[in-house]
Amino acid sequence: MTDYHSQIQTEAARLAALAGDLSVPVPTCPGWTLAELITHVGQTHRWATHVLRNQVRERIWSRQVPGDLAEGENGDADWLAAGAAELLETLRATDPSMTVWTWGPDERASWWPRRILFELVIHRADAELALGADPAIPAETAIDGVEEFLHNLPHAAWVTRRLAELGAEGATIHLHANDADGEWTITQGPAGKITWARGHAKGDVAVQGPVADLLLLLYGRRSPDALTVYGDRALLDRWLAAAAF
Structure with a gap:
């Protein structure tokens, strides 16, 4: 535990x-x-x-x-x-x-x-x-943080309202840590709700980088420019802007 x-x-x-x-x-x-x-x-x-x-x-x-x-x-x-x-x-x-x-x-x-x-x-x-410092987050903590974010996101009504306005139902976003055993696929569902699953898959857009940066990306604290992005960058930008706490 x-x-x-x-x-x-x-x-x-x-x-x-x-x-x-x-x-x-x-x-x-x-x-x-x-x-x-x-x-x-x-x-x-x-x-x-x-x-x-x-x-x-x-x-x-x-x-x-x-x-x-x-x-x-x-x-x-x-x-x-x-x-x-x-x-x-x-x-x-x-x-x-x-x-x-x-x-x-x-x-x-x-x-x-x-x-x-x-x-x-x-x-x-x-x-x-x-203060001009680069945050250090242990990989194990960052993996847990990504999953805590995704676990709670469908219940954050102030976020799902914004996601519902994207018109992106069915869109998929894949996150792939390159320094730890962490891969997740997020699927945008109806009414702004999301589902997610662990494991390797293809998405409409994929983001690869250190898992700490993936966590900061989800929270709007790290730009996609700092990671490797494949596929629909515009979708990623729109989704992140709506999803960040």
């Missing part, structure tokens, strides 16, 4: 260590500085903690949960670390099989650690890119 708790602890510490000059703009999150990014991540931690501690079963969004900040105030490294520690304590004390609200397909507490990990991984990458 994947130790998401330890990975969350590591990623939260890495992000907190990047939260020095909070005025630095974050190009991959247009309009945000590091202050807004830190606040977003820390608020997400407090949201998950609230859902789990209170065994929430009705939809509740992050903005509805108190963030321990004054109106208009942003969080900092210490505030981020405090929220992450509280969340980890809660996760370790929670039965993974407990029924709680999630926005994904799994209405169990076990959905949250994996989601929180990749929220941290991607936003840590945002911070590193903002």
Whole structure:
């Protein structure tokens, strides 16, 4: 079983260590500085903690949960670390099989650690890119991240609405890691929903590259120009623009 708790602890510490000059703009999150990014991540931690501690079963969004900040105030490294520690304590004390609200397909507490990990991984990458560093994501983590993204995507209504507008039903996108055992084919279905399968296949467009870059590509943090693309590049560009969280 994947130790998401330890990975969350590591990623939260890495992000907190990047939260020095909070005025630095974050190009991959247009309009945000590091202050807004830190606040977003820390608020997400407090949201998950609230859902789990209170065994929430009705939809509740992050903005509805108190963030321990004054109106208009942003969080900092210490505030981020405090929220992450509280969340980890809660996760370790929670039965993974407990029924709680999630926005994904799994209405169990076990959905949250994996989601929180990749929220941290991607936003840590945002911070590193903002500071001129190249994000490093272990291949095993990136493979899990690709599949976590695809697992949840059909349930992200704000994304499926955009995908439905593409008129691309039946289109296929193949992702092929060249540094790890990872291949996936995404098929665009009706109403913006997708299906996906592991393994080698031909697609209308195929993208090949390091698996960490494939993960960042799905989240709109890496341009297809940094990878090898075969087939319908226009389809890929349109799909990625609509699908990115």
